[in-house]
Amino acid sequence: MITPVVRSQTPQGVPAWLVTGRELVMSVLVDQRFGIAPPGSPGMGSLFTDGEPHARLRRLLARAFTARTVTALRPRIAALANNLVADLVKAGPGADVMATLTRPLPLAVIGDLLGVAEPDRLRFRRWADASLGVVAPDLVNPGGHTPGAEAAWGELSAFIGELIATTRVEPGDDLLSALIAVRDAEDGKLSDEELLTTTIALLTAGYLTVANALAIGLMHLLPTGQLPTLADEAAATRATEEVLRTQTGRAGEAMPRWAQLDLELAGQRINAGELVLVKLEAANHDPAEFPDPDRFDPARDPNRHLSFGHGAHHCLGAALARIELAEALRALAEQLPGLRLGCAPEEIVWTGNALDDGPTLVPVEW
Numbered sequence: 001m002i003t004p005v006v007r008s009q010t011p012q013g014v015p016a017w018l019v020t021g022r023e024l025v026m027s028v029l030v031d032q033r034f035g036i037a038p039p040g041s042p043g044m045g046s047l048f049t050d051g052e053p054h055a056r057l058r059r060l061l062a063r064a065f066t067a068r069t070v071t072a073l074r075p076r077i078a079a080l081a082n083n084l085v086a087d088l089v090k091a092g093p094g095a096d097v098m099a100t101l102t103r104p105l106p107l108a109v110i111g112d113l114l115g116v117a118e119p120d121r122l123r124f125r126r127w128a129d130a131s132l133g134v135v136a137p138d139l140v141n142p143g144g145h146t147p148g149a150e151a152a153w154g155e156l157s158a159f160i161g162e163l164i165a166t167t168r169v170e171p172g173d174d175l176l177s178a179l180i181a182v183r184d185a186e187d188g189k190l191s192d193e194e195l196l197t198t199t200i201a202l203l204t205a206g207y208l209t210v211a212n213a214l215a216i217g218l219m220h221l222l223p224t225g226q227l228p229t230l231a232d233e234a235a236a237t238r239a240t241e242e243v244l245r246t247q248t249g250r251a252g253e254a255m256p257r258w259a260q261l262d263l264e265l266a267g268q269r270i271n272a273g274e275l276v277l278v279k280l281e282a283a284n285h286d287p288a289e290f291p292d293p294d295r296f297d298p299a300r301d302p303n304r305h306l307s308f309g310h311g312a313h314h315c316l317g318a319a320l321a322r323i324e325l326a327e328a329l330r331a332l333a334e335q336l337p338g339l340r341l342g343c344a345p346e347e348i349v350w351t352g353n354a355l356d357d358g359p360t361l362v363p364v365e366w
Contacts, residue, residue, distance in 0.1 A: 005268040008277065016256070016275040017268065020282035022289045022306065024266060028278050030311035034257035038273055047201055047313070048255065054312065056187045057194060061316055064178035070319045073109070077323050080108050081331040088364075089335060094342055096361040098215050101332075103129075106210035106324055110203055115167055115174035120159075127156035128207055160199050164192065202317065210321050212358030214328055217243030219345055219362060220296040221329075228337035230298065230329045239298035240325040245305035246296055248281045255313055280306050338366040 008018035019028055028034050035050040047057060081101075088100040107128060111121050130152035164176065171177035176199065183189050190198070221227060221239065230236040257276045262269070270276065284305045285293035308315035315321070332339055342363030349360045 003266075005266045005270075010275070010277070014275060016277050017265075017270055019265070019276060019278045020286075022283040022286040022304075025278045025280065025283040025306060026310050028257060028265070028276065029306075029309060029313070033260050033263050034276055035260050036255045036257060036313065038258045039260045047198065047316075050312075057190075057198075058312070058316070060182055060184060060187050060190055061179070061198065063182045063184065064175060065316055067319060069175070069178070070323065073112075073320070074323050074327070076112060077105075077109055078327045078331070081105055081324075081327040082335070084108075085328075085331040085335045093365040094363055097218060097364045098211070098359060098361050101328060102214040102218075102362075103207075103211045105214070105328055106207045106321075109320070109324055110206050113175040113202070113206075114160075114163060114199065115172050115176050116163065124156075124159065127152050127159065128203060156203075157196065157200065160203075161192075161196055164195050164199070205315065206317050206320065208353075208356045208358070210324055212356055213243055213247040213321070214325055215359050215362050216247050217325070217329075218332075218339075218364075219341065219348065219359070220246055221298055222339060222341050222364075223345075224296065224298060226298050227329075227333050227339055230333040231337075233326070233330065235299070236326045236330045236333070237322070238300070238302060239329055240322055241302055241305065242296060242298050242300050243325055243329075244307040244322075245284045245290070245303060248284055248305075248307050255309070280309070336366050340365055 004019065004021040004024045006018050006020075008016050010016055019025055032050075036048060037050065047054065084101045084104055088095055088097065091100055103125075107125050108121070110116075111124060116124050130149060164180070167174075167176050168180050171180065176195075179190055179195060179198065217239075221243070226239075230239050257278060259270045259272050259274050259276060261272045264270070265276075284290070284307060287293050290300075290303060290305075308318040308321075342365045348362060350357050351360055
């Protein structure tokens with residue numbers, strides 16, 4: 001019998017409780033006895049806190065980041081994806097799909113959302129790559145931050161700060177302008193610090209995670225030979241959910257929880273202050289919910305994976321990420337239906353990024 005709550009430890013050797021099983025993971029994610037910061041800790045601010053401060057921020061963000069706003073972005077995202085795939089075709093067989101599609105697409109989308117001017121986008125991407133340890137392997141240090149990554153992060157933060165100041169004076173029709181303009185009689189408005197941390201959260205979650213999800217998804221998808229079927233929007237949407245379900249294994253722990261008081265979970269006694277890892281990868285491979293869970297099936301019936309979390313901290317950018325992935329798959333299916341991996345999957349080199357691991361490059365042929 002598999003025990004859904006077991007003693008474990010993090011890669012850094014920190015003792016923790018590991019929670020598996022989809023239903024139990026969901027219950028922990030909505031249980032207020034578990035917080036995303038240790039009891040008595042103020043948390044990391046912005047979206048990475050609990051209770052009313054977090055609820056207030058979510059309410060304000062929801063006023064600008066609406067489903068209608070995200071849906072309106074679809075034509076632009078489709079055009080970006082089609083243009084990037086066209087560039088991939090021009091690059092010829094043997095091109096790296098990471099460099100030509102999976103990284104440029106989400107970063108271009110974020111650039112549009114934030115109103116980053118075209119001349120600034122190249123350095124914006126370089127800062128983002130370096131600060132997240134994507135391009136330069138020597139910047140990746142799972143045990144801490146390297147000086148190079150810290151410098152890039154500082155420059156990126158300063159750039160975003162200047163962007164907020166400029167947008168405040170000259171607003172446009174982008175999301176950042178909407179976030180600056182949002183007001184509420186009860187919740188007030190977003191402070192400069194909240195705007196900065198929210199913008200950085202959008203970058204980290206919306207860039208690296210989407211880039212890796214698409215790359216890893218293609219590594220799973222291409223060997224099945226089913227890419228040509230995804231030119232249809234419904235098929236691409238269904239395949240997107242399977243990409244998301246199977247991508248979580250390479251990501252770091254998504255906002256681990258700490259017990260806020262002594263409690264019992266599935267028969268195990270957990271003390272206040274103990275770390276609890278809600279394993280989304282295990283939940284997404286629960287055979288009770290996903291038959292034959294280790295098989296990548298782009299035609300799998302729409303499912304209820306937890307890749308975007310659950311409850312109060314469910315990812316605000318989930319709808320946007322889904323659109324980006326689906327439109328990228330559709331563009332590839334339409335323009336490169338014969339796409340295949342240019343090497344064996346085991347030959348792929350991974351970045352080792354502790355936040356969200358992904359391939360350094362993925363060669364493709366057709």
